[in-house]
Amino acid sequence: MNFMQANLPYLLAGISVGGQYALIAIGYTMVYGILRLINFAHGDVFMIAGLIMIYAAAAMPLYLAIPLVLIATVVIGFLIERVAYKPLRSAPRMSIMISAIGVSYLLQNLALYVTGGLSRMYPTIPFISDSVTIGSATTKMVTLITPVLTLILVVVLVLFIHKTKIGMAMRAVSKDFETSQLMGIKINSVISATFIIGSFLAAVGSMLYFTNYAGVTPTAGAMPGLKAFVAAVFGGIGSIPGAVIGAFIIGICENIIKGMGWTTFSDAFTFALLIVILIAKPTGLFGEKATDKV
Amino acid sequence: MKKKTANLISLGLVAGLFLVLFLLEQVMDPASMLFVVLKKGAIYALVAVSMNLLNGFTGLFSLGQAGFMLIGAYAYGILTIPPEARDAVYQYFDGGIIQFALPVPLALIIAGLAAAFFAFLIGLPVLRLKSDYLAIATLGFAEIIRAFFQWDALGPITNGSNLLRRFPTFSSVIFPFFVAGLCIAIIVLLVNSSYGRAFKAIRDDEVAAEAMGINLFKHKQMAFVISSFFAGVSGALLAMYQTTVQASAFKSAMTYEILLIVVIGGIGSISGSCIASFLFIACNEWWLRFLDNELFIGTWQVPLLRTGFRKVVFSIIIMAVVLFYRQGIMGDR
Numbered sequence: 001m002n003f004m005q006a007n008l009p010y011l012l013a014g015i016s017v018g019g020q021y022a023l024i025a026i027g028y029t030m031v032y033g034i035l036r037l038i039n040f041a042h043g044d045v046f047m048i049a050g051l052i053m054i055y056a057a058a059a060m061p062l063y064l065a066i067p068l069v070l071i072a073t074v075v076i077g078f079l080i081e082r083v084a085y086k087p088l089r090s091a092p093r094m095s096i097m098i099s100a101i102g103v104s105y106l107l108q109n110l111a112l113y114v115t116g117g118l119s120r121m122y123p124t125i126p127f128i129s130d131s132v133t134i135g136s137a138t139t140k141m142v143t144l145i146t147p148v149l150t151l152i153l154v155v156v157l158v159l160f161i162h163k164t165k166i167g168m169a170m171r172a173v174s175k176d177f178e179t180s181q182l183m184g185i186k187i188n189s190v191i192s193a194t195f196i197i198g199s200f201l202a203a204v205g206s207m208l209y210f211t212n213y214a215g216v217t218p219t220a221g222a223m224p225g226l227k228a229f230v231a232a233v234f235g236g237i238g239s240i241p242g243a244v245i246g247a248f249i250i251g252i253c254e255n256i257i258k259g260m261g262w263t264t265f266s267d268a269f270t271f272a273l274l275i276v277i278l279i280a281k282p283t284g285l286f287g288e289k290a291t292d293k294v
Numbered sequence: 295m296k297k298k299t300a301n302l303i304s305l306g307l308v309a310g311l312f313l314v315l316f317l318l319e320q321v322m323d324p325a326s327m328l329f330v331v332l333k334k335g336a337i338y339a340l341v342a343v344s345m346n347l348l349n350g351f352t353g354l355f356s357l358g359q360a361g362f363m364l365i366g367a368y369a370y371g372i373l374t375i376p377p378e379a380r381d382a383v384y385q386y387f388d389g390g391i392i393q394f395a396l397p398v399p400l401a402l403i404i405a406g407l408a409a410a411f412f413a414f415l416i417g418l419p420v421l422r423l424k425s426d427y428l429a430i431a432t433l434g435f436a437e438i439i440r441a442f443f444q445w446d447a448l449g450p451i452t453n454g455s456n457l458l459r460r461f462p463t464f465s466s467v468i469f470p471f472f473v474a475g476l477c478i479a480i481i482v483l484l485v486n487s488s489y490g491r492a493f494k495a496i497r498d499d500e501v502a503a504e505a506m507g508i509n510l511f512k513h514k515q516m517a518f519v520i521s522s523f524f525a526g527v528s529g530a531l532l533a534m535y536q537t538t539v540q541a542s543a544f545k546s547a548m549t550y551e552i553l554l555i556v557v558i559g560g561i562g563s564i565s566g567s568c569i570a571s572f573l574f575i576a577c578n579e580w581w582l583r584f585l586d587n588e589l590f591i592g593t594w595q596v597p598l599l600r601t602g603f604r605k606v607v608f609s610i611i612i613m614a615v616v617l618f619y620r621q622g623i624m625g626d627r
Binding site for chain 1: 349355419420422423425426427429430431433434435437438441442444445446546547550551553554557561600601602603605606608609610612613616617620
């Protein structure tokens with residue numbers, strides 16, 4: 001009981017961070033499922049969403065700023081796919097990955113230019129930044145909202161993928177790229193839809209994530225992005241429930257490690273976990289087995 | 295006979311290059327940007343070529359280069375700080391536990407060997423992974439190494455998260471050129487040997503290479519260890535150039551920069567990597583600097599120019615190369 005009491009704040013923080021990672025991880029896992037691409041720029045899209053929020057909140061009331069952030073992030077995600085990934089569709093996989101790294105470099109430098117290298121204050125969103133007390137721990141409302149909101153969004157997403165026509169197309173494309181093309185699926189619109197969903201969730205995640213932090217720096221997206229990717233691998237890449245469960249596990253473990261006073265190793269732990277998973281069970285918790293044809 | 299004359303010509307070119315460098319140092323102002331570009335360019339050329347050996351010649355997409363540079367830089371720094379300076383450097387750790395200093399050439403080799411040793415250990419599990427999983431696993435290892443070197447409990451050796459400084463450095467541009475040139479020459483010889491041909495066979499088709507009797511794991515491990523050795527040496531050179539070392543500087547962004555150099559030069563081209571690294575450093579540090587300063591023509595201020603604009607222009611150029619000029623400057627020659 002004592003252990004629980006001492007670790008409750010960390011556990012709560014872990015669940016909250018886990019939910020935020022989950023929202024980013026879905027973007028990774030869906031893109032990887034369809035394009036077999038580690039979208040290195042996804043973490044930076046998440047950071048850009050944070051920056052847009054800062055500038056939007058300074059210029060207009062919040063009830064206008066929040067939808068604007070969601071729309072702008074979706075547009076950015078869509079444009080990145082059209083400009084940087086679509087021309088390389090027939091190129092070797094390595095080229096697309098390098099292009100993704102290039103986009104990430106561009107977004108970070110763009111953010112550096114716009115902010116002038118200073119960390120900008122993230123606006124306080126009322127209600128979700130309010131304090132609440134649970135047991136012995138005082139925390140922000142966002143800690144409680146995040147897991148609930150994440151679960152609602154995931155359920156909606158899973159329904160979308162299993163019940164709608166475009167969802168079915170997504171599943172088909174991730175199974176077999178070429179055959180689904182032959183079956184008359186418009187591959188480009190399916191891929192665009194994937195990026196739109198991923199960017200939308202990243203924008204929601206960024207609002208929840210940055211509320212806990214003082215500001216946004218140009219490299220703020222890199223670490224959460226990598227961790228979310230690890231979560232996606234952990235859960236089995238291509239599987240949405242897997243990514244969510246992986247994200248919660250990583251978020252909770254990371255914060256418990258911080259609570260034990262090993263802050264230096266909280267990032268390293270995530271990567272150690274990744275490597276253990278890759279070696280012991282490369283397909284992750286819920287991944288499908290892949291076979292290589294010669 | 296033909297080969298002999300070709301060798302003579304390249305020997306003459308190298309001697310000429312060093313002569314030019316020597317003369318430049320005699321006549322030009324030592325604070326000139328040219329020397330910054332030459333020194334840093336030579337170091338980046340070495341690490342770019344070492345990355346090319348993995349990514350371009352063996353087809354192993356590894357993103358761990360910054361981690362191995364970090365090991366090399368730290369090994370060099372730790373082993374060469376003179377004993378009398380150690381009390382000042384390790385001020386929070388009672389002067390550290392190492393109380394000797396090695397000569398520079400020996401320390402450079404040990405820096406490489408330390409990186410190679412870590413690469414050997416890391417390679418045992420991760421080299422069984424395929425393409426992008428390998429990339430993310432090596433990236434992860436680089437991050438773990440970075441956290442490890444900042445750990446306080448290792449402070450008496452690594453100085454925790456504090457700077458390492460006061461180790462011997464170089465002032466002449468000839469030194470990095472000599473070391474980097476020697477290392478690149480060794481890599482060229484390796485690539486042209488039967489091992490190099492085995493590496494290329496693995497890159498082109500793993501299954502076919504294995505069927506031809508190439509031991510996949512042994513050759514991948516060899517390429518990984520050798521590449522890391524040279525990354526370690528270049529890390530040590532970078533430490534000498536910067537005069538200080540701090541683990542937090544060796545981020546994954548550094549690996550990305552090196553990867554972009556390799557791509558701009560042409561994946562699988564050693565000369566391309568060298569040319570691209572000098573171009574990259576020159577643009578980054580020198581030629582595009584004017585974009586960072588506000589400029590007035592008469593009373594009209596040129597729009598957009600302010601701090602950070604250089605990097606934006608630069609990354610747009612890189613994206614253009616990646617998208618429209620995929621074979622890079624030199625293709626695969």
